Amino acid sequence: MVPPRTRSPIRVLIAKPGLDGHDRGAKVVARALRDAGMEVIYAGLRQTPEEIVRAALEEDVDLIGLSILSGAHMALFPRVLTLLRKEGASKIPVFAGGIIPDEDARRLKRLGIRAIFGPGATLDEIVRTAEQLARHAS
């Protein structure tokens, strides 16, 4: 039997830019997205913005999730967005999580980060947002 064609899974890159080693949050989110039926490319710790964009393009992902706890988000997130634009890939939505002060979050959203999750965000909320972002981008 040839099974009926179903919608192809959402591919999402989860990466941690910067130098902090706290990847528990990224892993928990990766697992939640997996359980929601997504293919999660887990790039791991200490990724440069260049490596993140390279991975996103090679893996042809629908969505990028960045996790950061080091405080360097104002330097690293805009750099990811700039590189994506340079590659003509600014259509790939980027969301983020970590310890990001409200004021920074507002500025990052203006720059093009589509959603930002701090402590207290539920996995449900993250999964729903990720699905919406990926489906509307493509």
Added chain:
Amino acid sequence: MSRPVRLPPTAQAIVRGDRRALARAITAVEDGDASADLLLRSLYARSGNAAVVGLAGPLGVGKSSLVNALVGLLRARQKPVGVVAVDPSSPFSGGSVLGDRIRLERRADDPDVFFRSMASRGAVGGIASTTTDVVRLLEAAGFPTVLVETVGSGQVDVAIREVATTRVVVTAPHLGDEVQTLKAGLFEIADVFCVNKSDLPGADVAERDLAELASLGASRDGWRPTVVRTSATTPSGIEELWSAIEAHEAFRAASGDRAGAERRRLAAEIVDRVRDRLAGEVARALEDDPALARLLDQVVDRALDPRTAADRVLEQRLRAR
């Protein structure tokens, strides 16, 4: 060799080295998109020349680390390399965490490495059903070496046989006594045995057991598997591993593999494709075609047996052509 004169634009882009086009084409192939079909037909003539190295073996023996070490070695020698790393899809959610990239170390601006993670999407055997086609795209994109890392898994995951030209079976010390090496499955398909984590105690025993297994007999094509010791993270033994792979590739070229193993692989692929298409057509016809629906009714009523029904279906399909 005859090649189509005009390639579709996407195919041209892939051949020119456009990595975005390659990445998108791989997605189309994975998703069974109609655009992939034309692409694969037009690019087939450009495949078949790469060394396709499959790495198979149990969970946690260091396949990803070995892939990273081999990429490092090949890049140090200025050789381009493509990688396809397969991880399992969840049988429950269909989702997947593809984590093989975390071992990869390379310059972010190096265009001569292409790394792609694949979910197995329900296929058993250690690779996805589309892995063979994805490897062909990488070949068409000009990669002379393609490394395929299979799902780290069990004993009978031998599908890598159908895609790789050289099969490396990776193991590590203390994964079992020599009786394990006698069991059927993965150990039967190795061209090269690799004892990884050889800095750990027990590597001598593992190597000896495999060497003994290898000495018992040559494969159908006359190749006797070699045994190599590596430590992927040190790293050590990586040059020896690559030499062993190259030796098998040279043997393959010299022994006319196209007439042997490759011919068998491609025959199997044609059979699979015909079976899949026929099965799909028949499954649909049993529901849509009133004559076949009546046939099915008879089988349900025990007025006809399924074997005879299958004969009739086949006759009808063949007449229809």
